[in-house]
Amino acid sequence: MNASFTRETKTGDIVTQFPKASQLFKEYKIDFCCGGNRPISEAINEQDLNEEEVLSRLNTLYSDTINQQDKLNNWEVAPYSQLIDYILTIHHTYLYNLLPELSTFVTKVYRVHGKTHPELEQVYQLFHTLKLELEHHLIQEEEKIFPKIKEYEKSHSLSYLKEVLKTIDTLEMEHETTGTILKKIREVTNDYKLPEGACNTYTLTYLKFEELESDLFEHIHLENNILFQRLAKEKV
Incomplete structure (x- = not known):
């Protein structure tokens, strides 16, 4: 290499x-x-x-x-368990690593630069709202939703499928909330435009916001447009 x-x-x-x-x-x-x-x-x-x-x-x-x-994966035909494990390994692990780190950066930038850049107060509030929403969402998926999907894949039990289908609307609404908060953060930061003379921590914070946004878009796409759509087409 x-x-x-x-x-x-x-x-x-x-x-x-x-x-x-x-x-x-x-x-x-x-x-x-x-x-x-x-x-x-x-x-x-x-x-x-x-x-x-x-x-x-x-x-x-x-x-x-x-x-x-x-790496390309044909998630339209891959086993549900494989897609779920990918989401857990790549996207959930990413969030568990990034959210505490980004919280530290957002707090530091707000504390140091908030007086001269008042929009950072809103960024601080929006991010920590997003953090709480995502952490709750991840737990719900890992403890309640994904295990039922895996059980359905093994047993083809319609009871598991029905339970999962009842939750899809809620999960999609939570995804929509995530997208709305990300949009507000982007608006408040003027598309993550850095002020003149921004320090490295300030710069890194905005870079990580863009990285988070990109990862979440892929994460939500895999769930909304592939996993949930496939489940919705199953015969109940």
Whole structure:
């Protein structure tokens, strides 16, 4: 694999190109905010880390993420359990990792820059409303909905199918609420337009909002347009 990032790449540039790298940097305690304008090799040496190991993990994570995004699945015919496991592994895991991290960034940016950028108060409120909505939604799917779909797939019991079909409208309404909040955040931030001289944390926050929006659109598409549509066509 050809390395995408080298020892000379600046930490801030890495996170700008690949926001998910922030999780790895936090693990290694590599400063990508205030120290974002220096080569990653300096940050690695400062923490007395193994440079080869850090760069290898970084580039492997980047490569795996790109490959996963490029992977095509025929979800129209795949088993329900396979589609559900994909949603859980890719999209639910992503949200569980991102939401607490983004909460920290949103809070920090609001605290530091809220006086000069009053729209950040609304961003703070909207995001944490979204966070609560999503966390509740994930639990409902994981504890109540997805297990019933898997049981239906195994047993073809109409009782399981009927229970699932009764919940689809509610789930779709929750998806609509998610989309509405994301739209409001985009409007408030003027399409995530950064103010002049925005710090690295401010920049990363907006990048992660766009990443979150993109992932949620794919997530909701898989559920609304494929999983739920397929279930609705089953004979009750």
